[in-house]
Amino acid sequence: MSATTHPFIGGAVVAVTDTYDNVDPADGSVLGAVARSGADEVDQAVQAAATAQPGWANTLTEKRADALAALADLIDRDREQLARTESEDTGKPMAQAVTDATVAARYFRFYSRVIESYYGQSIPLGPDTHVYTRREPFGVVGSIVAWNYPLQLASRSIAAATATGNAIVLKPADETPRTAVALARLAIEAGIPAGIVNVVPGLGVEAGAALTAHPGIAHLGFVGSAAIGSLVAHAAADRVVPTVLELGGKSAHVVYADADLDRAAEFVTKGILQNAGQTCSAGSRLIVHESVRAELVAMLADRFRATSLGRGSEDPDLGPLISRKQQDRVRGYVEGASSGEVVVGGGAPQDESLTQGSYWLPTLIDDVDPASVIAQEEVFGPVLITLPFTDDDEAVALANGTDYGLISAIWTKDVSRAHRVATQIQSGQVYVNTYGAGGGVELPFGGFKHSGYGREKGVEALDAFTQTKTVVIHLG
Numbered sequence: 475m476s477a478t479t480h481p482f483i484g485g486a487v488v489a490v491t492d493t494y495d496n497v498d499p500a501d502g503s504v505l506g507a508v509a510r511s512g513a514d515e516v517d518q519a520v521q522a523a524a525t526a527q528p529g530w531a532n533t534l535t536e537k538r539a540d541a542l543a544a545l546a547d548l549i550d551r552d553r554e555q556l557a558r559t560e561s562e563d564t565g566k567p568m569a570q571a572v573t574d575a576t577v578a579a580r581y582f583r584f585y586s587r588v589i590e591s592y593y594g595q596s597i598p599l600g601p602d603t604h605v606y607t608r609r610e611p612f613g614v615v616g617s618i619v620a621w622n623y624p625l626q627l628a629s630r631s632i633a634a635a636t637a638t639g640n641a642i643v644l645k646p647a648d649e650t651p652r653t654a655v656a657l658a659r660l661a662i663e664a665g666i667p668a669g670i671v672n673v674v675p676g677l678g679v680e681a682g683a684a685l686t687a688h689p690g691i692a693h694l695g696f697v698g699s700a701a702i703g704s705l706v707a708h709a710a711a712d713r714v715v716p717t718v719l720e721l722g723g724k725s726a727h728v729v730y731a732d733a734d735l736d737r738a739a740e741f742v743t744k745g746i747l748q749n750a751g752q753t754c755s756a757g758s759r760l761i762v763h764e765s766v767r768a769e770l771v772a773m774l775a776d777r778f779r780a781t782s783l784g785r786g787s788e789d790p791d792l793g794p795l796i797s798r799k800q801q802d803r804v805r806g807y808v809e810g811a812s813s814g815e816v817v818v819g820g821g822a823p824q825d826e827s828l829t830q831g832s833y834w835l836p837t838l839i840d841d842v843d844p845a846s847v848i849a850q851e852e853v854f855g856p857v858l859i860t861l862p863f864t865d866d867d868e869a870v871a872l873a874n875g876t877d878y879g880l881i882s883a884i885w886t887k888d889v890s891r892a893h894r895v896a897t898q899i900q901s902g903q904v905y906v907n908t909y910g911a912g913g914g915v916e917l918p919f920g921g922f923k924h925s926g927y928g929r930e931k932g933v934e935a936l937d938a939f940t941q942t943k944t945v946v947i948h949l950g
Contacts, residue, residue, distance in 0.1 A: 478507040479651045479675050481515050482658040484522035485668025488515060494677070496649070499565035499794040500785035501830045508651050511676035513684040516643065519672040520690040523614040523641035526669030531611050531639035535590055542586035542637055545657075545664035549579035549629075552660070556653055560625050561786035563650040565794040565831070566749050568786055571625075577915065578629035578657075584915045585637040585936075592638075592936050597944075604947040609940040611639035612692040612716075616685045618678070618706065619654070620697045621647035621796055622752040622854075627697050628654040630915075632661070632671055634935040641670045643691070645682050649796055651675035678702070683709075691715065693939065697754075699852075700877075700924050718928030718938050720920060722852040723754045723880030726873040727909065728863075728895065729770060731763040733885035734907065739773040741883070741909040742858070747781060747836055750795050751856035754925075755881045757909060758853060760860045761872045767862050771817060771840050774858070778818040778836035783828060794831040795855060801832040804855035807848050814842035814859060850876050866891070870898045879922030883909045902929075 479496065481488045490509035498505050509515075530538070549556065556578070557571035564571070594607035615635050619627035624646055635642045646654035654673045661671040674681050686694060686709045693716050696706045700721040710717045727745070729738050745757035762770055784790035795801045801822065808820055819837030822829070834855050842849050842859040849859055863869040873882055881903040884895050896904040900922045910917075918934040920926055928938050 478509060479655055480509045481511050481519065481675060482655050482673045483515065483519045484672065485662050488518065490515060496563065496651070497797065498562060499796050499832045502798070505562055508675050511674040511681040515674050515676070516681060516684040516688055519643040519674050520614055520688050522669040523643055523672055524690055526667050527611070527613055527639070527641035530636070530641060530667055530670050538637060538639070539586040539590050541665045542582045542633060545661055545666065546579040546582035546586065548660045548664055549575060549582065552656070553579070556625060556656060558787070559652050559656065563624065563652055564621065564786070564796060566786050567791070567793050568789040570749060571786065574623060574625045578625045580915050581629040581633040585633040588933055588936070589637040592933070602949050604949055606945050608943045608945065609638070609936070610943050611940055613640065614643065614690055615640045615693040615695065615939065616643050616645070616688070616691040617695040618645045618682050618685065618698065619647060621650040622749055622754070624650035625653040625657070628657055630930055630935070631695055632657060634930070635939050636666065636670055638936055638939045640939055641672070643672045643674060643685060645674050645676070645685050648677050686710065689713065693717070695930070696720070703926060718920070718930060719926035720754065720930060721924060721926040722878055723756070723921065723925050724759060724850065724852055724876040724878040725755050725757050725881045725901070726759040726761050727757045727883045727885065728869050728873055729760065729762040729766065730886040730888070730891070731765045732887045733766070734887070735766060735770050735773060737907065738885045739770060739777060742774060743777045745909045746858045747792055747856050750792055750834065752796060752800070752854050757883060758858060759849065760858055761863055761869055762860055764862045764864050767860065771838070771860060774838055775818045778838055781836045783823055783833055783835070785831065792836065792856060794833045796832070798832050800854065801834060804834050804853055804857060807851070807853045808837060808839070808857060811839060811848045812843065812846050814839040844872055844875055852878070866895065870895060874900045877924040880925040881905070
């Protein structure tokens with residue numbers, strides 16, 4: 475069993491007596507202990523951040539950019555170890571974990587380049603008045619991230635927050651704390667001052683709640699379920715603190731009769747099986763024209779049946795779900811489906827080598843009632859449902875027919891239709907003849923409706939971590 479994962483505050487490890495087990499989802503064994511940070515540790519982290527932040531904000535932008543670039547280099551240096559830790563904690567295949575580490579470095583490198591050209595504006599208001607705006611940091615920001623992409627989610631919050639001169643206190647998910655602490659250690663090695671990046675592992679109801687309620691936090695970011703996001707937003711509103719919320723999704727692929735079905739099948743498969751379907755932007759609804767539905771379903775069924783399962787270290791196509799609790803949640807949705815035909819999967823694998831882990835077979839359910847629970851709610855597993863349509867209006871109505879609006883895809887060779895339907899679909903990102911679950915570092919990412927508000931990624935994330943100050947000078 476590995477050492478205990480403790481908080482990293484003010485550039486140093488802080489010992490905490492109370493712990494809980496970090497469980498390997500591949501076989502249920504214990505990977506190590508995790509400190510149960512609480513209100514005291516959160517307060518200590520906020521104080522350390524508040525002490526360090528003014529000096530960091532006043533550091534030349536060039537120097538901040540250099541430190542972020544150095545951190546990117548260190549992540550690249552430690553990529554294999556970070557990926558291995560990520561794979562153990564989440565269960566995801568090593569190839570996917572290596573990609574996560576690569577993207578983590580990309581966040582720091584991207585923002586190290588962008589921040590030096592991130593300016594305010596000059597506003598013409600006549601010859602006697604000079605008006606300009608400044609983008610200023612909030613001060614100490616809090617971030618609570620999910621367990622599905624812990625290294626990527628931590629990196630995108632830390633990179634954008636620190637690039638703009640903030641200090642951050644980050645609460646990693648209960649199940650996946652280790653790579654966030656590793657990032658905080660690397661930040662010190664990269665030359666980012668102690669206290670700028672602080673990590674408080676622990677349970678959401680303890681460390682997460684304390685961070686959300688702390689009066690020293692000036693801005694909150696949250697990635698997770700809509701239910702918990704609502705609680706975070708309410709707590710922040712009580713203190714008039716701005717938030718960025720990335721919540722759930724029920725993302726749709728809309729496949730027209732003229733689509734390239736081979737390409738669509740490839741991306742639909744990847745979009746739902748990546749990270750065992752535990753992706754807020756997973757393409758979990760296939761809205762397909764009735765004339766090509768049978769053909770596309772058959773192509774997807776072949777791909778699903780050919781999927782290999784196993785522990786992440788063996789680099790299969792599909793690893794386990796994060797926990798037995800999540801496996802039970804997926805089972806409840808699939809077994810409780812009130813309509814549709816299970817074409818592939820539908821349960822946990824029976825292979826003896828997999829029964830100790832929290833695995834779930836790739837599952838395809840055809841012709842589901844669009845009003846049913848499994849068509850409306852986020853399953854967060856490798857479960858794809860199909861919904862047939864016959865015309866554009868019906869396709870758009872189905873695509874917009876849930877409370878969520880994170881991302882979507884349109885598959886057609888008709889360019890006019892693609893533009894028209896992209897305008898009508900209510901989601902934060904729309905792909906045409908391709909699909910990227912969340913997209914690249916450069917692309918603003920966030921939801922419509924219950925998928926949240928505010929944007930992460932891209933230059934737009936810098937707006938979220940800064941406040942606009944307008945200065946008006948009478949020249950006389």
